[in-house]
Amino acid sequence: MTRSEITTRLRDIITPYVQEPSALTGLTEASELIAHLHINSMHLIDIVLDVEAAFDIEISADEADKLTTISAALDLIESKTSNT
């Protein structure tokens, strides 16, 4: 799966959790999930579960803690999916 394909799927996953839809228009890899996208921190837990299900991967609690930006999420998903 290419990074651009992963980005598209990740964007679909986080979209319903973004409280300000306008924040999605300026989405970049540097976007921070909480600071820029205003995602409720409680919902980050759900996003991790959704990502696990969508990409058929397991994400540890330590790994989840580091998922603060879009690029960090892409890096992690890329590394997990390329192993399989």
Add this chain to the structure above:
Amino acid sequence: MLSDDDGVVVTGIGVVAPGATGTRALLDLLWSGRSAVKSDTRLSELNFNCRVSGQCELSQDTLAGALSELEQRRLQSRGLQFARVAGHEALCASGLTLELAHPCARRSVVFGGAVPGIDVLRDAFALTDAGRVRKLGSTTVELQMPSTAAAHLAAKLRAGGQVTCNSAACATGTEALAIGFERIRSGVSDVVLVGSTEAESPHLWAAFDAIRVLSGNHNATPAKASRPLSASADGFVPAAGAGALVLERKSHAHARGARVWCEVLGAATNCGAQMNGGSMTAQNPESARLCIEAALTNAGVSPHEIDVVSGHLTATNADSREVGYWAKALERQGSQFPLINAPKSIWGHALTASGALELVACVLQLDGGFVHASLNCEDLHPDVAQLISPARVVREARPVEQLRILAKASFGFGDVNACAILGKV
């Protein structure tokens, strides 16, 4: 005496009841004389003695009107969905401004219930038992918190005052109204959204089937199963739903030109402490009577002014005892007794939601100047017939001229009681 400005009025109502989602549908159901009780195949498959229930219907459109896409996905609990839909209808109907820059300290929410996610928590329990706690996600907390419905609705109302959940078994809905009423009357709040909710779930109803308080003799004829006041009543029909009422200080409602449905004249709650005939499952008769009397005193209404009694009347052997509490408290018997009907005869017993559902039905009757039929009591229980004239039991829905004051009571396990007195405006 209270001045006009000290009064409390109802300025919004919302409901999800078996056979009626929304107040308009409920009004039709109340006039129709139809039963909303249906066969319940899940209960049959699970070997319940009772195989009928009052089930609610929520269309996708209705859900989408009250919950965001994400919430629809996260909140699979029917109890929470019912509360959100009923609350949404009540708040929209109230015409209150819901766009505020800051929470309003004069607004509160008292929305009762039990465990909102009782119908879906088994999934979380299974994950926990399997050692997969991390897979629970964030929703489980909201499914466990009895106050979740109140919290959700507070966010909609921008309520900055007290936001809480009361829980008093089957008296919960009427108790919520009593608490909200007192908050306004004491001067602390101008607006209180009150109500209660209950999910439909075999996991909730099983406990009642086990102690043999559910109907089991009318499984083949669901419309006949809920039989309050009847000699052939054999237990209650489990049901679900939510009712929501916006209570508002009268002067506040008048100042903004709100549509007023009725007035809350008074309310009271008490407990029989499981003494003198009371128990976990039965009322102390004296305390039940005192609760009705306290509500009348609180309302400044004399017993002979009550035009209609909306009973708790579940279709158990407590019905005739309940008629006895009313007869004593109102000091009226035989043909002098007010009109009486049993809302549970239409859709069954929605447990913690019952009081709120039934209060919405009471508001509609006062506003519309009519009484709904008490179904399935052709064979009036002889103990009831000894106390009141059979003609005082409403057999068919009909308009009532001079319908001014209605009394509603709810009695709950734990020997708890709640009573409200509503007046036409």
